[in-house]
Amino acid sequence: MNPYPKLDEKDTRSGFGAGLLEAGQRDPRVVALCADLTGSLKMDAFAKAFPDRFLQVGIAEANMMGIAAGLTIGGRVPFTGTFANFSTGRVYDQIRQSIAYAGKNVKICASHAGLTLGEDGATHQILEDIGMMRMLPGMTVVVPADFNQTRQATLAIAVHEGPVYLRFGRPKWPVFIPADMPFEIGKAQVLVPGTDVSIFACGHLVWRALEAAEALLREGIRAEVINVHTIKPLDTAAVLSSVERTGCAVTCEEHNRHGGLGDAIAQVLACHRPAPQEYVAVNDRFGESGTPDQLLRKYGLDTPDIVAAVRRVRARR
């Protein structure tokens, strides 16, 4: 049975907002920047508590990245906030040159990632951001699973030295990670131990993976569910030790099948321990308007899709 009962339903972006406020309280070096989406990013509480350490830059994301990079010179710890598309694709070269290559301690915090932002549609539903960010040398990429973990991750990246991409989302989503569960950047979490298949998931799809594991157990398949909240640096040891036991892997992400978690895992397996793998990811398409549940279903990211992927991968063992 799913050992992680649903404690609540909350949006992960609110976890970011809560974590940012706490990070600001703990560390006076923390500053925040936003590009006309203060409410959507849940940055209002920080802005209210620390008006002098909050910078509204208007609808000018490229400028925001540059200013954030500059703020690190003098020891500030800047957190930028906007939607995931405008946090990455819009400003890739500003991140590449002024943040990643220059080695600046900027925290790029991105809401409304993936399909589940829903009705705004494909222009806003970036499915390529994990890939873009993990290709940048020195970039840490964190994709927490629920409200509690997004709060923890926000606090963790605040004290981590170096550029970070933190990806979270818009909809209310099950809260199931206990608030006191230890969180360490780069350490994957085995949520459910199992022997028959390794299910690696990140972000919103971790909950779906837990649901799938529960369904699989009814068929007698004991799936191991691993929350890969840090995609870079990837917890290679955790990936290998799990697949060593299960012999096959399913990866689940709200992202294009190209460039994301699945490819990160595939690379480790191909180089160290070749094993069959199936992707639960968007099949190289743009998204569209719809409700989060409708979209996950249509694009093949729902619980039954994970179950089906497990059956396929086991048949290939």
Place this chain on the structure above:
Amino acid sequence: MPAPNAAPSKVSRASLDELARTCSQVRRDILRMVHAVQSGHPGGSLGCTEFMVALYFKVLRHDPKAWNMDGVGQDLFFLSNGHISPVWYSVLARSGHFPVKELATFRRLDSRLQGHPTTHEGLPGVRMASGSLGQGLSVAIGAALAKRLNGDTHLVYSLHGDGELQEGQVWEAAMSAAAHKVDNLIATVDWNGRQIDGDVDQVMPLGDLPAKWRSFGWDVLEMNGNDMADVLRGLEEARSRTGQGRPVVILMRTEMGQGVDFMTGSHHWHGVAPNDAQLDRALAQLPETLGDY
């Protein structure tokens, strides 16, 4: 197809009344679409209704039934502030680009009426995806240059939010339009003074906007975007200033939420959907003139 530059310079009372009736119906469409899916952007849509109705029912020299991507021999329109898709979809449907009943699919799964306009689903009337702000002026310039290369004397129109002008690309585009003497282009700014986080003056002031555009080499006009007669006058004047070696921009004063009393006066209704009671109160202010979809 009407002859180039054949727009009426004087508009009759009857014609203004008819346009006002169309505006009332378009505003109903906007509110009902956004309400039905409890998402979307009513504020800017309501504020730009007169402009969009004037453009599609009076000004554009185009044939909606024969709409095609290249639009050779037609005036073109680009919506850069793609979040006000409700008003665009309504005027596109009501001017015959696609069936009015399709408005009921707005923002739903498998619809051609995506949250932000796209070419992906092949909706007639839409030639470019928008939604990520700041990109439309560059596209309009490119389309205007293509018209020039093709020897096509028709015009390109575009619409932009004022908050959107905070994007640097807008000013790269502005600079290039003047440098390349793109004088078959009429850009309009929805100068409502509002954006998501508040008033434009609080979020990131634009300074002396007419002077900024002038210093970038543009011919600058102003008009009241919520007064149909002034919108027709302004668009007519803008058209008369094309072909003079400079791009033309209309700074259009509007009120976000125009037409619904409780939706005006702040930025609140930028992207909030009315609930059932609010929809009823809003629709009571807007006569159903052409039949709801």
